[in-house]
Amino acid sequence: MRITGIIAEYNPLHNGHIYQLQQARQQSQADLVIVCMSGNYVQRGQAALLDKWTRAELALQNGADMVVELPFVSAVQPADRFATGAVQLLAALGCQTIAFGSEQPTFDYQQAGQQIIDLPEQSAAFVDYQKTYATQLNEFYQEQLSLQIDQPNHLLGISYAVANARLAQPLNLLAIKREQAQHGDQTVSTAPYASASAIRQVVTQGTALAALQHVVPAGTLAALADSTLLTEDQLWPLLKYRIESLSLAQLRQVYQMSEGLEYRFKKVIHKANSYTELLQALKTKRYTYARLQRVCLYVLLNIQPADIQQGLQRTYIRLLGFNEIGQQHLHQLKKTTDLPIISKVSAKMGAETGLLGLEVRVDRLCEQFGWQSQNFARQPIFYHGKDEAHC
Amino acid sequence: MRITGIIAEYNPLHNGHIYQLQQARQQSQADLVIVCMSGNYVQRGQAALLDKWTRAELALQNGADMVVELPFVSAVQPADRFATGAVQLLAALGCQTIAFGSEQPTFDYQQAGQQIIDLPEQSAAFVDYQKTYATQLNEFYQEQLSLQIDQPNHLLGISYAVANARLAQPLNLLAIKREQAQHGDQTVSTAPYASASAIRQVVTQGTALAALQHVVPAGTLAALADSTLLTEDQLWPLLKYRIESLSLAQLRQVYQMSEGLEYRFKKVIHKANSYTELLQALKTKRYTYARLQRVCLYVLLNIQPADIQQGLQRTYIRLLGFNEIGQQHLHQLKKTTDLPIISKVSAKMGAETGLLGLEVRVDRLCEQFGWQSQNFARQPIFYHGKDEAHC
Structure with missing residues (x-):
């Protein structure tokens, strides 16, 4: 079985993500596409617009076969740690390929990842208080490897490549050209693609959601209309x-x-x-x-x-949803993986010191603002409609 | 100079408090009445309806000559610790008499206070988990001294008496008969007196404030109409x-x-x-x-x-306001007291480890809800209108 993994936030899921899911499947000839998705908080330190269950369901409706949650300890981190957590999880899930969007799809990420991990340890040297850590890291790469990393997806791609190169058995890397909208573009134009941040701006500023009709699937639009935002x-x-x-x-x-x-x-x-x-x-x-x-x-x-x-040591596979193909893989995975596969959060698991204690705690804030239970009494979404969604 | 002290919360100040101020002055033939008043949080663990400055001003308008703040560490405590902090402060302020309201004004508080401190140490014995500490303490007093303490002001009076008996030089105790309303009565009748809790209920339930016209002075009514409640x-x-x-x-x-x-x-x-x-x-x-x-x-x-x-060790006199007579006493006090007398909160004093660090911190919550600055950039109220207020 050819398995391809995608790392995503889907905050919220839009046409560009659907294109990426399709391209990932097609270009890697995957039988199964697994999405490793942030939970209720995203990398930039914000709550997601929609809860993780809603976003997982949208992913299943739009081309994913399985969605697992990237734990908080990796999800809300700078690019390098975010990438490490996500890539390790995709490897543990049995992926052979990691697909990701890039402004430079012809760039040799595999090689760059290897070159970077071959460089001497450098982070201790970044003590210029007039510059961010990220700036100093980029300057270092530029000096050492002539890499220019000023595009956000390219930076993420390199982070995935580095994390991947550090795996005992690195996966294949598949860079997919981003369609039109650049990550971080701040406006929604008439084109069918807009960046997630431009979409978020429309949502949080209270502009009529109809303005998003041409850039997100109907499911996203409906979910946004229903959601309680945590602004x-x-x-x-x-x-x-x-x-x-x-x-x-x-x-x-x-x-x-x-x-x-x-x-x-x-x-x-x-x-x-x-x-x-x-x-x-x-x-x-x-x-x-x-x-x-x-x-x-x-x-x-x-x-x-x-x-x-503690969170980084507590490794597990947290299922948010899957379809029939995903389920088949799951049966297989249960036989081969050492990691606990979590479908249902028990009281013990959700207790303060339990495997999911931190997720339960951070999600309490969302629940206080009216989101339904995010961990207890929830089970993975089983998505029946794969064929319809793909036809 | 005859100086009488009163311990109060004035949450909010009502006709019963005015009567008490008058009686305290008259019965003790005081030249000066000092009120030791809780700050922005009261004994029961709630925020006061009105901020401490407003309440201090109302006290000055209605018969007090000086108002000092009872620090948080004593103000939000059970009766015994509340009493200890307040009585020690009044003693430090040079009071000869402590006046307080009571359901049993003929009771010999002085004697009871002395009898109680002569009893063997008992608190460690109150380990019945089916009863509150207060219940067990009362039962103990009942057994040992045939005291019946089921009236709230009587209990407070006894707490003052105990704290007073522990002073190196105990003050005189003056119990003043409460006028009509009992502490804790839950309704405002047509009588000119109502309990503070009945008044609070009218205020927090949003009933028209006019219902309070006959039980509080005009100043209290006006302040309540203007205030931002911290419910x-x-x-x-x-x-x-x-x-x-x-x-x-x-x-x-x-x-x-x-x-x-x-x-x-x-x-x-x-x-x-x-x-x-x-x-x-x-x-x-x-x-x-x-x-x-x-x-x-x-x-x-x-x-x-x-x-x-730490708070209990940081003793000081925090002035909220005074009139001319109060000011005269203040000049005298400065020469005789070892305690710092605080009129203005400096940055150092208000810093986390400063003398008023805790007061600044707890008052931040009130300020977040729109109360004006409670510590920095404030100075004691100087009340000019004593004569008018008393005529």
């Missing part, structure tokens, strides 16, 4: 309250609260009146907005280094 | 969020989270949909509602045992 405006009072009420020592215990960043939080919080104002007040040359946004989410969700360390 | 409904999302996001170990670090109460919080929080529902779900024979409500406030405000211990 930064809603989360802001909780974040402000938490920062105000924590002591410096407690704030310092938050994951990624390094280099005295906690003093900055405490200094600016009282005057900040919105999430955006806080991020602007925190911004320095040293940190990207994405990094600061993740730290804010870690504060909000009370994430400490031990949560991440 | 439990508003605080609930923050409390729920905090309990959901804390680990058991973190919850256990909260002040007064003892005997495994943190497990109960974690067990019931997910299904609770309001502050009241949470309290009902937490309630057992072992804990009073007041105790549980205080623990909820400690959770909300992130109060740990070290905060209380």
Whole structure:
């Protein structure tokens, strides 16, 4: 069985994602396409527009055969750690190929990944406080390997390639040309493709959803119309309250609260009146907005280094949904994998120290805002309509 | 100079309080009446209806010559600790007499206080998990001293008497008969007196404030009409969020989270949909509602045992307001007291480890809900209108 994996957030799922699913299947001649998808929080440190179950169902409706959840400890991380968690999971799921979108599909990712891991250890050298870690890393690659990494999907592709090269048995890499919209384009045009961030902007700004009709499938449109959004405006009072009420020592215990960043939080919080104002007040040359946004989410969700360390050691396969082909593979996988395959979250599993304790805890916030139960009393979606969806 | 002290919350100040201020002055022939008043949080674990500055001003308008803040570490405590903090503060302020309302004004409080402190240490013996600490304490007093303590003001009076008897130089105790309304009466009748809790109920239930016209002074009515209330409904999302996001170990670090109460919080929080529902779900024979409500406030405000211990060691006199007579006493006091007298909160004083660090932190929550600055950039109210207010 040829199995191809895709790493995604689907925040929300749009036509570009459907194109990618189709191309991945076609170009790799896959019998099975598995999507490794972030849960309710995404890489940039925000809550997803739609809950993970809804997004998994949309993926199944639009070309995926199986959807598994990328755990929080990998999902809300910079590109390199995000890629490591996702690539390892796809490898554990039995994929032979990883497909991903790229602005440079002819680039030799396999080779670049290998070259990068052959470089001497470098991160300790990135101590220029006037530049972000990402900038310094890119400059280093540029110097050493003449790589120019200023396109977001290309950067992610290289991150996948590096994570892949580190596997005992690396998978094939399949770069798929992105259709028109560039990742991060901020407007929805008349073209059938728009970036997820442009789509999110339409949704969060309350523009009529009809404006998205030509860039997302009907299922996404319907789900967005029904959903309870967890916007930064809603989360802001909780974040402000938490920062105000924590002591410096407690704030310092938050994951990624390094280099005295906690003093900055405490200094600016009282005057900040919105999430955006806080991020602007925190911004320095040293940190990207994405990094600061993740730290804010870690504060909000009370994430400490031990949560991440323990989480990274607790490996498992969390099923969100599958179709009949996915199910066949699952039967096979159960015989061969060492990892627990989780369909149902037991009380023990969801307890604080359980395998899914962290997922349960972070999802409580979504549930407080009215999302239905995200872990307990849920089981993977079984999608019957594969044929219709593909015809 | 004859100085009489009163311990109060004024939540909100009503006609019964004015009567008490008048009687205290008259019966003790005081030249000066000092009120030691809770800040923005009261004994029962709630935010006050009006901020401390507004309440201090109302006190000055209605018969007090000086108002000082009872620090959070004493204000939000059971009767015995509340009394200890307040009585010590009044003693430090140079009072010769403590006046308080009572259902039994002829009772010999001085003697009872002395008898109680002469009893052997008993609290370690109160380990009946089917009864609250307060119940067991009362039963003990009843057995040992034939005291019947089932009236709330009488209980407070005895608490003051005990705290007073423990002073190196005890003050005089002056019990003043409460006018009509009993503490805790839940309705406002046509009489000119109503309990503060009955008045709060009218305010928080959104009944027209005109219903209070005959039981509170005009100033209180005007302030209530203008105020931003911090109701439990508003605080609930923050409390729920905090309990959901804390680990058991973190919850256990909260002040007064003892005997495994943190497990109960974690067990019931997910299904609770309001502050009241949470309290009902937490309630057992072992804990009073007041105790549980205080623990909820400690959770909300992130109060740990070290905060209380340090706070109790940081003694000071925090001025909220005074009139000319109060000012004269203040000049005298500055020469004789060892305690810092705080009129203005400096950055150092308000910093986390500063003398007023805890007050600043707990008041941030009020400020987040729109109350004006409660500590920085504020100075004591100087009240010019004493004569008019008394005529």
